[in-house]
Structure formats: C-alpha cells, structure tokens
Amino acid sequence: MHENKMADTENKPVIFGSASPGRRGEDTILIRVAGIWRMGEPLPGAQDVLDRAGDLSGIRHAVFDASEIVSWDSSLATFLAAFFRECERRGIQADPQGLPPGVQRLLRLAAAFGGRMDAKRPEPGRTFLDLAGERSIDFSRSFFDLLEFIGSAALSLARLARGRARFRLTELVHVLQQSGPNALPIIFLISALVGVILAFVGAVQLKMFEAQVYIADVVGIAMAREMGPMMTAIIMMGRTGAAFAAHLGTMETNEEIDAFRTWGIDPMEFLVLPRMIALVVMMPLLTIYADLIGILGGALVGVSMFDLSLPQYLDQTRAALTLTQFGIGLSKSIVFGIIIAISGCFYGMRCGRSASAVGEATTRSVVAGIVFIVVADGVFAVITNALWI
Amino acid sequence: MNKDMNRGREHPISVHDVTVSYDGTTVLSDIGFQVRQGEIFVVMGGSGSGKSTLMKAMVGLLQPARGRVLYDGTSFWETKPDVRRHILRHIGVLYQRGALWSSMTLAENVALPLEEFTGLKSGEIRDLVSFKLSLVGLSGFENSYPSEISGGMMKRAALARAMALDPEILFFDEPSAGLDPVSARLLDELILELRENLHTTIVVITHDLESIFTIADTSIFLDSADRTMIAWGNPRVLLEQSEDPRVRRFLTRGRPESTPEG
Structure with missing residues (x-):
C-alpha cells in the first residue's frame, strides 16, 4: 500500500x-x-x-x-x-x-x-404513451406492408396465370423437395400420435356407453376436418416457413435481393412465387398423408385396446367420413399453405441488415404464421357452421 | 432535342439536387454532379456519410425524396417501369459483399442475367459465362458455390456477374472492403483495365485512400456532419488545392506529414 x-x-x-x-x-x-x-x-x-x-x-x-x-x-x-x-x-x-x-x-x-x-443517445423523457404510440405506428405500418406484400404476391400469381411470370424451375423443384418428401417423417410421427391421442380421448367417453366402435368416427372426422390440416400446417410453419424466412432473410442481409432488383428482376416472382406454388401443391398432399396416418394411429388403439377388429374399424371410418369432410380439410390446407408461404417470405424479405436480424425475422414469421393459421381455422369453423356442413 | 442527346452521351449519368430521407430523417441533401463517359468517378467520405445511400438512389433501390437521377438524359425515377428496367439492364452493380446468389453455382450466377435478358441458346450462354469468369481469373470454378470460395474470389465472381450483359456503367460499392491489401490492389487494377479495354463508365464508392488515388479521375466528397457533398474534382487536385479542412483531413489521413495526435 x-x-x-x-x-x-x-x-x-x-x-x-x-x-x-x-x-x-x-x-x-x-x-x-x-x-x-x-x-x-x-x-x-x-x-x-x-x-x-x-x-x-x-x-x-x-x-x-x-x-x-x-x-x-x-x-x-x-x-x-x-x-x-x-x-x-x-x-x-x-x-x-x-x-x-x-x-x-x-x-x-x-x-x-x-x-x-x-x-x-435516445432522447430522454419518453413516457408510456410515447412508447404505445410508437408501437401502434409500427404495427399499422407493418400491417400495410403486409397488405402490399399480399397484393404484389397476388399480382405475380396473375402474371403466372397469363404465362408472363418468370422464375427458375430448379428453384421450384428444390423447394418442392424441401417442403414435400423431406417433411414426411416428422408428419408421420406427429399425425400418428395425434390419432392415438384422439382415440384415447374418445374411447374414455364412448366406453361408458359400450360404443367403442365410434372411436373410428371420432378419429376419422377429427383428423380429416381439423387435426390433419392444422397439425400439418403448424409443422410446416415451424419447418418450412421458418426456413423460408431464414433463407430470404440471409439473402436480404447479404444484398442478394438487392442484386435481383438492380437487374430489374422482381424478387416477388423469382423467390416468393415458387415458394407459394410449392406449398399450395404440397400442403393438400401432406394433409391427405397426415389424415391417413392419423386414422391408422387411431386404429392401432382401437384394435389393440378396445377389442375392435381392423376391418370393422376401417368400415366404420369409411361410413363416417364423407368427401365433404375431406374437402373441408383440403381447402383449409391450401389456405394454410398460402399463409405459411406469405408469412415466411414476408418477414424474410423485410429482414434488417444486422447480425441478429435473421433470427428475429424467423421468430416473427413463425409466431405470426401460427397465429394466422389458428385465426383462419376459426374463420373456417364459423363459415362451415353457417353453411351447415 | 439533339443537343440534349449529345449532352446525355457526354454525361451518361447526371444527378440533380438529390435528397434522400429514411423515415423522415434526411440522410443526404442536395447532391448534384455529372459523370463523364468512360471516366472512373469516385464517391468518397467517411463512415456514415451516405455514400452507399447515394448509390442506392442511383441504382434504383431507394427513391430520393427530391431531385433527379438522369441516365442519358432520362430521369430514372420519373420514367415508366419498362424504361427503368431497360436502363437497369445497362448497369452492373458490384455489391460490398459480392451478393452472389448463394443457392446457385458461380456459372449459374453469371448465366442468370443472360438467360433473363437475352435470347441466347444454352451453349452460347455457357461459353459466355466461361469467358466472363476467365476475365476475372476464375476459370475452372464454374461449378463452385459461393460458400466454397474466398472473399476475394467472391468479389471477382460478382464482378463477372455484374459484367454479364456488357454494361455501359458499372457501380462498385466499397470494392476493397473485407479484402487483404494485395487483393484490393488487384481489384483496383481490374477496374482500370475495364475502363481501358471496354470504355465502361465506372462509379466507385469507397473510403480507401490508396484506391482513390490510384483509380479516380474525378471524385466527390460527402461529409457526414453536413450530409451533403462538399468537394468535387480530381482527388490529387483536391489534396493540393482544397481549402476545406475536412477534405484535406480525409485525403491526408495516415500520411506522416500531417498525422493528427494519436
């Protein structure tokens, strides 16, 4: 010292x-x-x-x-x-x-x-009202941005319908591969489990009336109408939607999207369109696959634990399921596919340029996508109820 | 009309009173200059002076709040989308990090503009792509992906892509950023050769003094505090004659006779 x-x-x-x-x-x-x-x-x-x-x-x-x-x-x-x-x-x-x-x-x-x-330094003295105001302005701005994005996506779809949209076929094939066949294992796992869970939930109630055979109805209808499209959509949002956001976000950060624009190439046609097409094609196929696997999952429970025979279970399913039920599920899956593609691409394309921006864009796209999927499902429920189907 | 066109040819780019704002904040104001045919024009200034913003306003990525960018006399932001696309076809841009499309090979990167904008057959495109890649010393890397090559090679590949359609004007955004000094000088030489051999008009955004003194015919200096241009001329002339201390400080930075403290 x-x-x-x-x-x-x-x-x-x-x-x-x-x-x-x-x-x-x-x-x-x-x-x-x-x-x-x-x-x-x-x-x-x-x-x-x-x-x-x-x-x-x-x-x-x-x-x-x-x-x-x-x-x-x-x-x-x-x-x-x-x-x-x-x-x-x-x-x-x-x-x-x-x-x-x-x-x-x-x-x-x-x-x-x-x-x-x-x-x-941020100016001092910002009150709660200032922050709330800023948030609201941000929110309304991103809402209008989203509307604009949907609008230009629709325009490029229209150009596609007239045969004037341009994108690389290899890009479409690549996205199809990524979002289709590569998703089969995870969809198998989740759908089978959902089928099993639905069967158990139904069986507990139906057993009280000795009506176990109706497990097939519960599982079949629930899978085809609701759980098949919904679970597929949520898996695809987390898997493919997030991948879209991360990929486009990295491209934006890396100025690759600017490079398209300065060639006069519309990134909407080149990047968003193939992703939308891929999901609109793949989602119904994946949903049918999920429906079938879910029904088999339910059959596993019904046959092994509730004394039903497999032909009996499948007959009962066939009697309960109508084409309308499948149709509702498939229409949902197409809408969900569009939602996934749009929310993945939208948040990816407005990604910032900082190192953390891609992560934020991905998180936002998944959260927003899942919210929109559930909201859309709610809207479907109201519409089908109003139409008595 | 005739006079206008001649003026356009002599000055393929002219910028009039351009002001750019982001979310209501002005980041550049009252920028005006002309670029002569076949010259190397350098936009210089420190970090945050708006150099890249100015480039964005010139290559169609960011619409200025005020002012006009004229290419051969046509106002880029006021003309029809078709004409704008036509102008963009004659411009090549080399981005700071190359901005090669990461999901495509080098050959596909260079080929894409050719496929999009020319009616060439695939064999002809393949030959052209090989030629362009060999111009930047990348023969044999046709099938490599951007992630498989070094930063310097990426920039050269991006230059091959920028030159794919034989542009009349080439923009370089910070060409030496992220490169070692040797690669940076090689790129400078490449820029000089492009001008010599192809008579391309070249606009370079940079703060690299060595580049500036090596390649620039004319330059403008953007000041980060005033957010506007405060000097216009050949950098060597500016170094000797400019009376503005900011310009002199920038151009003498790192030189022994005027090293500031620290």
Whole structure:
C-alpha cells in the first residue's frame, strides 16, 4: 500500500486518488490531483471538489497540479471529464496543461468522439404513451406492408396465370423437395400420435356407453376436418416457413435481393412465387398423408385396446367420413399453405441488415404464421357452421 | 432535342439536387454532379456519410425524396417501369459483399442475367459465362458455390456477374472492403483495365485512400456532419488545392506529414 502525503497542510494524508482545491490567484484556482487513482476505489466527485473551494465568484480559470499522482487509470480520466463539464457549467475554463500527458491525450480523444456518442443517445423523457404510440405506428405500418406484400404476391400469381411470370424451375423443384418428401417423417410421427391421442380421448367417453366402435368416427372426422390440416400446417410453419424466412432473410442481409432488383428482376416472382406454388401443391398432399396416418394411429388403439377388429374399424371410418369432410380439410390446407408461404417470405424479405436480424425475422414469421393459421381455422369453423356442413 | 442527346452521351449519368430521407430523417441533401463517359468517378467520405445511400438512389433501390437521377438524359425515377428496367439492364452493380446468389453455382450466377435478358441458346450462354469468369481469373470454378470460395474470389465472381450483359456503367460499392491489401490492389487494377479495354463508365464508392488515388479521375466528397457533398474534382487536385479542412483531413489521413495526435 502506498501512503501518499499531500503537501497542502489543510488535507489529511491520502492513500487513494484525491483532488482538492488549493492555492488561488486573482481569477485562477489550482486543483491538486494526487495519490493512487484506481477503478473500484472511492473517488472524489467533481461537484464536491468545486463546492469545497468555497466562493468561486471571480474565478475564471482552473489549473492542475499533478506532481503527487502515484498512479492512475481510467478512473482519473472519468473524474476529469466530469470535472471539466462541471467547470464549463460554472463558467470556469479548465486548463489541462498540468495533468499527466497520457491523461491529456485520453481526454482529447474522448472529446473528439464525445459529440457523436451523444448524438446516438435516445432522447430522454419518453413516457408510456410515447412508447404505445410508437408501437401502434409500427404495427399499422407493418400491417400495410403486409397488405402490399399480399397484393404484389397476388399480382405475380396473375402474371403466372397469363404465362408472363418468370422464375427458375430448379428453384421450384428444390423447394418442392424441401417442403414435400423431406417433411414426411416428422408428419408421420406427429399425425400418428395425434390419432392415438384422439382415440384415447374418445374411447374414455364412448366406453361408458359400450360404443367403442365410434372411436373410428371420432378419429376419422377429427383428423380429416381439423387435426390433419392444422397439425400439418403448424409443422410446416415451424419447418418450412421458418426456413423460408431464414433463407430470404440471409439473402436480404447479404444484398442478394438487392442484386435481383438492380437487374430489374422482381424478387416477388423469382423467390416468393415458387415458394407459394410449392406449398399450395404440397400442403393438400401432406394433409391427405397426415389424415391417413392419423386414422391408422387411431386404429392401432382401437384394435389393440378396445377389442375392435381392423376391418370393422376401417368400415366404420369409411361410413363416417364423407368427401365433404375431406374437402373441408383440403381447402383449409391450401389456405394454410398460402399463409405459411406469405408469412415466411414476408418477414424474410423485410429482414434488417444486422447480425441478429435473421433470427428475429424467423421468430416473427413463425409466431405470426401460427397465429394466422389458428385465426383462419376459426374463420373456417364459423363459415362451415353457417353453411351447415 | 439533339443537343440534349449529345449532352446525355457526354454525361451518361447526371444527378440533380438529390435528397434522400429514411423515415423522415434526411440522410443526404442536395447532391448534384455529372459523370463523364468512360471516366472512373469516385464517391468518397467517411463512415456514415451516405455514400452507399447515394448509390442506392442511383441504382434504383431507394427513391430520393427530391431531385433527379438522369441516365442519358432520362430521369430514372420519373420514367415508366419498362424504361427503368431497360436502363437497369445497362448497369452492373458490384455489391460490398459480392451478393452472389448463394443457392446457385458461380456459372449459374453469371448465366442468370443472360438467360433473363437475352435470347441466347444454352451453349452460347455457357461459353459466355466461361469467358466472363476467365476475365476475372476464375476459370475452372464454374461449378463452385459461393460458400466454397474466398472473399476475394467472391468479389471477382460478382464482378463477372455484374459484367454479364456488357454494361455501359458499372457501380462498385466499397470494392476493397473485407479484402487483404494485395487483393484490393488487384481489384483496383481490374477496374482500370475495364475502363481501358471496354470504355465502361465506372462509379466507385469507397473510403480507401490508396484506391482513390490510384483509380479516380474525378471524385466527390460527402461529409457526414453536413450530409451533403462538399468537394468535387480530381482527388490529387483536391489534396493540393482544397481549402476545406475536412477534405484535406480525409485525403491526408495516415500520411506522416500531417498525422493528427494519436
């Protein structure tokens, strides 16, 4: 431990950094800076030092005596920066001449960049209302952006129908492969389990009436109308929608989408259209697959645990299921496919340019996509109810 | 009319009073200059001075809030979409990170504009692609993906793509960014050769002093505080004659005789 004694008799000996007002001239005050300045130790406050100097009227300049500094680090620079500001506030001009040269350089450097750092600071005093307002404006802006996106997607579909849209066939084949065959294992697993769960839920109730054979009706109708399309859509949103958002987001970050635009190539046709087509084609196929697997899952429970024979179960399913039920499920799956493609591509294409932007875009697309899927399912429920189907 | 067209040919690009804003904040104001046919025109300035923003307004990515960008006398942002597409066909852009389409091979990257905009047969396209790739020293990499090659090679491949349709104007966004000094100088030489051999008009956005003094015929300096251009001329002339301390500080940065403290 260093013991540092101050020459000034009015001060006690100090161990750690100290600053104190010393001798004064007509319009000048001398500030003694002494001791060991180390981060984490108690240090004087800029305001205190000036307050201790007593009446400062008439003082126009501050000079420093640093001859008794033992060692220093950034804590001295921080203190001095605050001290200079305080001096400026009180109309005193502080002259850094007497300070160690290293500190002077640091202070100059900080002053050179200080202004810019200030400029980036958010303005203070933002209330809850300000934040709520900003959020609402952001929300409405992204809502209109989404409408615009859907509009231009529709226009490129129209161009496709007239044979004027252009995209690479290999891109379409690649997306078809990604979103179709590659998704089969996970859809198998989830649909089989959903079928099993539905069978158990139904069986508990139906067993009370000795009506286990109707497990087939419950599973068949629920899979074809609701769970088949819905579970497929949620899996595809998490799998393929997220992949679309991540892929397009990376392309945006990497300026690849700008590169399309500066060639006069519409990224809507080139990137979004093949993804929409792929999902509109694949979703119904995957849904039929999910329906069948779910029904087989239900049959597994019915046959192995509730004394039904397989032909009996399948006959019962065939009797319960009508083409209308399948039709409703398939129409849903097409709508869900469009929702997945749009929300994946929309959030991907408006991805920012920072390192975290792609992750954020992906998360947003999945959350928004799942919300839209459930909302759309609700709308379907209301419509089919109104139509008595 | 005739006079106008001549003026257009002499100055393939002219920018008049362009002001660009993002969300109501002006990031560039009152930019105006002309680029002569066949010259290398450098837009220089520090980080955040709006160089890349200016390029975006010139290549059709960001509509200016005010002002006009004229290509051969046609105002880009005021003309019909078809004409705009026609103008874009004659412009090539090399992006800062290359911006090669990552799901396509180098050959497919270079071939795409040819497939889109020319009626060439696939064999002819293949030959052209090989030729363009060999111009930038990438023969034999036709079937590599962008992720399989180095940053310098990516930029050269992107240059081959930018040159695919023999553009009359080439834009380079920070060509030396992310490259080692040797690759950066090689790219400078390539830019000079392009101008020599193909008489392409070239606009380069950069803050690399060595590049600026090596390649620039004319330059403008954008200031980050004022958000506008404060100098226009050959950089060597500016270095000797400019009285603006900001321009001098930028152009003498790193030189021993005027090194600022630190």
